[in-house]
Amino acid sequence: MMSFQLKLTNEQYLLYLEAFMKKLEKEKDYITQLDSVTGDGDHWVNMDMGFRKLIDQKSDLEAVTFGEMFKKIGMTIMSTVGGSSGVLYGSGYIRAAQTVGDLQELDAAKLADMLQAFLNAIMERGKAKPGDKTMIDTLHGGVESMRQKLAENAGDAEVLRALKSGALAGMESTKEMEAAKGRAYYQTNKGVGNLDPGAVTMYYQIEALVDVLMSDQR
Amino acid sequence: MMSFQLKLTNEQYLLYLEAFMKKLEKEKDYITQLDSVTGDGDHWVNMDMGFRKLIDQKSDLEAVTFGEMFKKIGMTIMSTVGGSSGVLYGSGYIRAAQTVGDLQELDAAKLADMLQAFLNAIMERGKAKPGDKTMIDTLHGGVESMRQKLAENAGDAEVLRALKSGALAGMESTKEMEAAKGRAYYQTNKGVGNLDPGAVTMYYQIEALVDVLMSDQR
Amino acid sequence: MKKIINHPDHVVTEMLEGIALAHPEVVYFKEAEVIARKEKSIKVGLVSGGGSGHEPSHAGYVGKGMLDAAVAGNVFASPSPDRVLKGIQEANGGKGVLLIIKNYSGDIMNFQMAQELAEMEGIEVDHVVVKDDVAVPDSTYSTGRRGIAGTVFVHKVAGAKAETGASLQEVKQVAEKTIANIRSMGMAMSSCVLPGVGTPSFTLGADEIEIGMGIHGEPGIEKSPVLPAKEIAKKLVEPILNDFEKMSGEVAVMVNGLGATPLMELYILFKEVTELLKQHDISIYRAYVGNFMTALEMSGASLTLLNLDEELKALLDAPCQTPAMKG
Amino acid sequence: MKKIINHPDHVVTEMLEGIALAHPEVVYFKEAEVIARKEKSIKVGLVSGGGSGHEPSHAGYVGKGMLDAAVAGNVFASPSPDRVLKGIQEANGGKGVLLIIKNYSGDIMNFQMAQELAEMEGIEVDHVVVKDDVAVPDSTYSTGRRGIAGTVFVHKVAGAKAETGASLQEVKQVAEKTIANIRSMGMAMSSCVLPGVGTPSFTLGADEIEIGMGIHGEPGIEKSPVLPAKEIAKKLVEPILNDFEKMSGEVAVMVNGLGATPLMELYILFKEVTELLKQHDISIYRAYVGNFMTALEMSGASLTLLNLDEELKALLDAPCQTPAMKG
Numbered sequence A, B: 001m002m003s004f005q006l007k008l009t010n011e012q013y014l015l016y017l018e019a020f021m022k023k024l025e026k027e028k029d030y031i032t033q034l035d036s037v038t039g040d041g042d043h044w045v046n047m048d049m050g051f052r053k054l055i056d057q058k059s060d061l062e063a064v065t066f067g068e069m070f071k072k073i074g075m076t077i078m079s080t081v082g083g084s085s086g087v088l089y090g091s092g093y094i095r096a097a098q099t100v101g102d103l104q105e106l107d108a109a110k111l112a113d114m115l116q117a118f119l120n121a122i123m124e125r126g127k128a129k130p131g132d133k134t135m136i137d138t139l140h141g142g143v144e145s146m147r148q149k150l151a152e153n154a155g156d157a158e159v160l161r162a163l164k165s166g167a168l169a170g171m172e173s174t175k176e177m178e179a180a181k182g183r184a185y186y187q188t189n190k191g192v193g194n195l196d197p198g199a200v201t202m203y204y205q206i207e208a209l210v211d212v213l214m215s216d217q218r
Numbered sequence C, D: 001m002k003k004i005i006n007h008p009d010h011v012v013t014e015m016l017e018g019i020a021l022a023h024p025e026v027v028y029f030k031e032a033e034v035i036a037r038k039e040k041s042i043k044v045g046l047v048s049g050g051g052s053g054h055e056p057s058h059a060g061y062v063g064k065g066m067l068d069a070a071v072a073g074n075v076f077a078s079p080s081p082d083r084v085l086k087g088i089q090e091a092n093g094g095k096g097v098l099l100i101i102k103n104y105s106g107d108i109m110n111f112q113m114a115q116e117l118a119e120m121e122g123i124e125v126d127h128v129v130v131k132d133d134v135a136v137p138d139s140t141y142s143t144g145r146r147g148i149a150g151t152v153f154v155h156k157v158a159g160a161k162a163e164t165g166a167s168l169q170e171v172k173q174v175a176e177k178t179i180a181n182i183r184s185m186g187m188a189m190s191s192c193v194l195p196g197v198g199t200p201s202f203t204l205g206a207d208e209i210e211i212g213m214g215i216h217g218e219p220g221i222e223k224s225p226v227l228p229a230k231e232i233a234k235k236l237v238e239p240i241l242n243d244f245e246k247m248s249g250e251v252a253v254m255v256n257g258l259g260a261t262p263l264m265e266l267y268i269l270f271k272e273v274t275e276l277l278k279q280h281d282i283s284i285y286r287a288y289v290g291n292f293m294t295a296l297e298m299s300g301a302s303l304t305l306l307n308l309d310e311e312l313k314a315l316l317d318a319p320c321q322t323p324a325m326k327g
């Protein structure tokens, strides 16, 4: 188990997208309801439309560099997801594309760099920070705990588990936050007591990614 | 009584206008109701506004030729009565002004000419004829029976009585007519069973004129 | 009734004051309720007008290349002859004046009376009567077809002709040619509210529209459930095309909003009209989409086609500079 | 819901098709939902846009003297960055492109993303953000003041500047000066209905109006019973004047209808505004009365003042030729 080496390939990334899609399909009512409470109720529809389009165009994403793949994903999401999440994910992917360039595989450090770039892009685009009750909280939680494990020279498996558990904690932390960005900001209760829908779907992605990567380990 | 000679003066005309105004004030509800059934209900308001203005400006109408007086009356009525009746009376008076020119007095024949010109102007302006259920029926009835007496060389008193009775008959004939002009035309029942409001106020005027003239006779 | 007004009795005066304040190239004559060009020139004068509530008709079309004066009556009521006379006097540049009248009995009587008064003053006056609405043969206020949004084409064409220095006879001729080549048809989706009345002039069911309704709420020819834009376009295009005896194959199209219909919908309707015309091999030389002759806050639209020849095309294209139409 | 549409999903596409069919000087790019000038020239390109439903904003302002491209989102939803990118590409004449963004978080995020994408393609892009609405400091869709009808002044002024051959920096500067000198305030009397929703976005009582409401129906600052035009004018003029730190004494005024308010009422409101400004010794250099930035069929109006200097006056007066603004 200690010998597990993370080598994220283009193929695996597509597997991960499909795994996320499956999870998303199952949680339609839950996510819609979360966005109805704090926002305008369209987050699931937005995400579903965009990621379904991605899966449909899967063949375009095969056998290209990570840079090219992320750029394509970013562009597709941007034009099909719509809403705030469309441009936020789009920005994340396009910044990530610059980070990974023409790599064919990502190791744990590169994955962390990529996720950090993704996070930074979202924060810049949304002019938001951790604690604002958004998707940022999930990603930030995951990246921070991942980087800590990397700094400690932990094995890749441990790094990945940290990514997932940090993301989960980040997501859960949105429940008691007051929203500062996004629609919930303008609600009188500011969404306190509800998870942020974007934080939840962000967690589904990190969870699916880690699960796909770890499944190779067995 | 046979010696009664009709000499309509400018002064008498003003007396007549006041007499008509008195009658009109009394019949507010009746006239309004008649126009509400067949039209848009504003005939009394229109007439009242215009003739009140006339009486207010009475001093302008003193000591001028009939031609000038009728032109002034026509212009005032035209701009203050409004609606169809405003322009119809305006047309009548202005045509009448041309007929009487600079006369200071009207005899019976000239009065008949004047009323005929008045009638013709209304018929031309309204593109209407007797039988269309309008004010024309009253005036036409009056003028016709007046001219018949004149042709028979009847005395002025008889001529005036014929004017009044002919007008009354004309007015009453509108009750069973179908409207061809004015709003009642477009009502499904076309106003059958109701007097035409314009025919009634036209009768009030002829009645008032004859009564003022005949009162001199006593 | 929710309206941005002060008092129902003052809406016309205050509106015209607003127009003159907003557009310094026109001048307002109070009491006569006339809006006229400030700069006079030696040309045939054009005067139009009618009841208020149809803005920008007609004051919005006063200016270079279109009208010389517009005369306003009270809301939906014809202006009296003395008002029209003032309009004629202001429009008179010495070459005579043409009155462009919409076919409503009140307007006809009042404008013709004014014409006679002006002639008594020695002004040469002639008139044309616009009757473009193919919906109904007679209506609540007209004997014969009503005059509606197509009137704006008459303002434009006759206005351009007058600007060339043409004679009264020539301007009248081209106005009559224009009138002979205009057909319009409207539909309404909701009523308007007269300021002095305060309640809707008519009612339509929650899902009902009326084809052929007039710009004062006069009855149309057919009530129907709400239809897709494509079907509405058919209901407007077909009676118009059926009514033309012959066509040149080239038209100007006006899709006119009645007041409360968003421009978005007018453009969608226009697109559908384009497609129907294409099917009939009719090409669009020039298009006008917007609010040209409204009915207070009525929602709905009218379609006008002007069948073109070379002369009409050139006159449509001639420059104009008015509050509501420029180019 | 009574609308002249075919299907709520197609309103934007069909409307833009209609615009391009009606105005042959512009061209429509499907999918990107972009309307751009047909004739390109070497000058700074101007791009604006945002959710649909505000027509004639913004496609109606594409043309000589104003915008080079307008990008449409779905009704009341920001266009995605790829659409805006297409607008930038079409507007790019080699001298760089300026984005005129209204201050809504969706628009900001999508336009800035597009700016970065365009920069990656080597196009020089900059942007300005219009926040003219003095009603509320933050709103349902914006951090900071909303951008509303005053945006049209930015199109006009920056468009005229770009036409002179000025650099991107110079055009941006004058756009920012314009923005700094614009204040707006609106009021609504009835709701609008989103085509895809079918029911009113908000409700007001039968005799209630809302001061400060946004162009998407975002809450304002005060509900009030229906007021006379004079009082409404005060409610709009005062917060605007209070918000200017200093004024030149000469302004451009825009009285903008939200969609269903008759032009008659807009002119009456304008007249009242004129009188209030007079009391403050402010003179009106130029007036705009009509529907410039609507909210579907909402009824109500907004007032915008642009505080002028000589440069802004000259640029306002410069010629323009677009579907919705000419002169």
Ligand SMILES: Nc1ncnc2c1ncn2[C@@H]1O[C@H](COP(=O)(O)OP(=O)(O)O)[C@@H](O)[C@H]1O
Pocket (backbone or CB within 6 Å): A035, A039, A040, A041, A042, A043, A044, A046, A047, A082, A083, A084, A085, A086, A088, A122, A125, A126, A127, A128, A133, A134, A135, A136, A181, A182, A183, A196, A197, A198, A199, D106
């Ligand atoms: N400014 C922002 N920065 C980061 N995330 C944001 C921001 N605004 C919204 N979000 C995220 O987007 C989610 C909502 O996305 P979605 O419903 O698809 O878009 P919209 O809010 O435009 O309807 C929120 O739950 C939140 O996580």
Ligand SMILES: Nc1ncnc2c1ncn2[C@@H]1O[C@H](COP(=O)(O)OP(=O)(O)O)[C@@H](O)[C@H]1O
Pocket (backbone or CB within 6 Å): B035, B039, B040, B041, B042, B043, B044, B046, B047, B082, B083, B084, B085, B086, B088, B122, B125, B126, B127, B128, B133, B134, B135, B136, B181, B182, B183, B196, B197, B198, B199, C105, C106
């Ligand atoms: N074309 C016409 N010719 C003659 N008289 C007419 C005509 N139209 C209407 N009238 C008369 O006018 C009267 C209505 O006048 P009024 O109510 O003041 O005007 P409006 O019909 O414009 O509301 C009718 O009762 C009728 O007698």
Ligand SMILES: [Mg+2]
Pocket (backbone or CB within 6 Å): A035, A039, A040, A041, A042, A043, A083
């Ligand atoms: Mg949402």
Ligand SMILES: [Mg+2]
Pocket (backbone or CB within 6 Å): A040, A042, A083, A084
């Ligand atoms: Mg949304």
Ligand SMILES: [Mg+2]
Pocket (backbone or CB within 6 Å): B035, B039, B040, B041, B042, B043, B083
């Ligand atoms: Mg009447």
Ligand SMILES: [Mg+2]
Pocket (backbone or CB within 6 Å): B040, B042, B083, B084
């Ligand atoms: Mg009447």
